[in-house]
Amino acid sequence: MFCCRTDLALERRDGLDEVPEGVVCREETRDGLHVTRIEVRDARGARALQKPPGRYLTAELEDGLLGENDWIWRAAQAVGALLRPLLPAEGTVLAVGLGNRAVTPDALGPLCMEHLIVTRHLIERMPREFGGLRPVCALTPGVLGTTGIETLELVRGAAARVRPAAVVAVDALAARAMARLCRTFQLSDTGIAPGSGAGNHRAALDRAALGVPVIAAGVPTVVDALTLCADLLGAPEELPAGAAAAAQMLVAPKDVDLRVRRCAKALGYGLNLALQGGMTLSEMEQYLA
Numbered sequence: 042m043f044c045c046r047t048d049l050a051l052e053r054r055d056g057l058d059e060v061p062e063g064v065v066c067r068e069e070t071r072d073g074l075h076v077t078r079i080e081v082r083d084a085r086g087a088r089a090l091q092k093p094p095g096r097y098l099t100a101e102l103e104d105g106l107l108g109e110n111d112w113i114w115r116a117a118q119a120v121g122a123l124l125r126p127l128l129p130a131e132g133t134v135l136a137v138g139l140g141n142r143a144v145t146p147d148a149l150g151p152l153c154m155e156h157l158i159v160t161r162h163l164i165e166r167m168p169r170e171f172g173g174l175r176p177v178c179a180l181t182p183g184v185l186g187t188t189g190i191e192t193l194e195l196v197r198g199a200a201a202r203v204r205p206a207a208v209v210a211v212d213a214l215a216a217r218a219m220a221r222l223c224r225t226f227q228l229s230d231t232g233i234a235p236g237s238g239a240g241n242h243r244a245a246l247d248r249a250a251l252g253v254p255v256i257a258a259g260v261p262t263v264v265d266a267l268t269l270c271a272d273l274l275g276a277p278e279e280l281p282a283g284a285a286a287a288a289q290m291l292v293a294p295k296d297v298d299l300r301v302r303r304c305a306k307a308l309g310y311g312l313n314l315a316l317q318g319g320m321t322l323s324e325m326e327q328y329l330a
Contacts, residue, residue, distance in 0.1 A: 132206025156309025
């Protein structure tokens with residue numbers, strides 16, 4: 042049976058006639074972004090949304106905000122404010138940029154790490170100068186096809202050495218609606234399965250696998266072609282013969298390279314705000330320089 046493919050809890054909820062039992066939803070507007078908070082509380086909600094129990098926060102850029110020069114910073118502020126309550130109050134954080142830098146729609150994670158302020162080594166060597174910052178380290182493990190090592194194995198090895206209080210995993214996602222590509226940020230406290238956006242599920246990064254909370258942060262960059270066909274034609278039963286071949290294809294915006302870089306920057310800045318408190322844009326750029 043055909044099932045529209047999406048990594049967004051928001052779109053899973055939208056595909057149902059009503060909010061199921063075991064799921065709580067709340068919506069608000071935050072500085073030009075529409076924020077939806079979804080909490081899957083039990084097994085009933087997990088079955089209905091096909092998502093593990095936990096919190097899912099989605100921030101969508103409104104049309105008018107995309108034309109503003111400062112939309113990256115405003116999006117970062119919203120993402121930082123949503124991410125901060127998901128993190129433990131103190132302790133080292135290991136950020137992991139999942140994905141393949143050589144494949145543009147899948148490069149969100151590695152590109153995001155370029156905008157992350159890493160501080161663990163600075164605090165260890167110069168505690169007087171950098172002692173006010175939270176210890177943060179970053180890892181870009183690549184993909185199995187180029188490393189020959191499962192992402193979970195690499196992250197588990199780094200976590201065993203660093204002993205973080207939490208892991209933040211950043212990855213590209215898949216959406217059902219083209220309108221949500223490269224303008225929607227999803228945060229969750231349930232972990233993530235690397236490669237899920239491209240339909241290549243690997244071993245999950247979650248608390249059970251790593252022994253610490255795993256926060257997932259992502260932006261949808263592709264739409265499954267078969268899902269897009271179903272949406273455009275109105276109903277799955279109207280798909281023409283041979284449409285199943287579209288299941289092997291993913292669709293991305295023609296300017297996906299620019300969009301992914303901007304979203305990676307907004308997400309990286311948002312992580313910095315969540316991890317390092319009230320840092321200004323100029324202070325952040327000085328550290329990154």
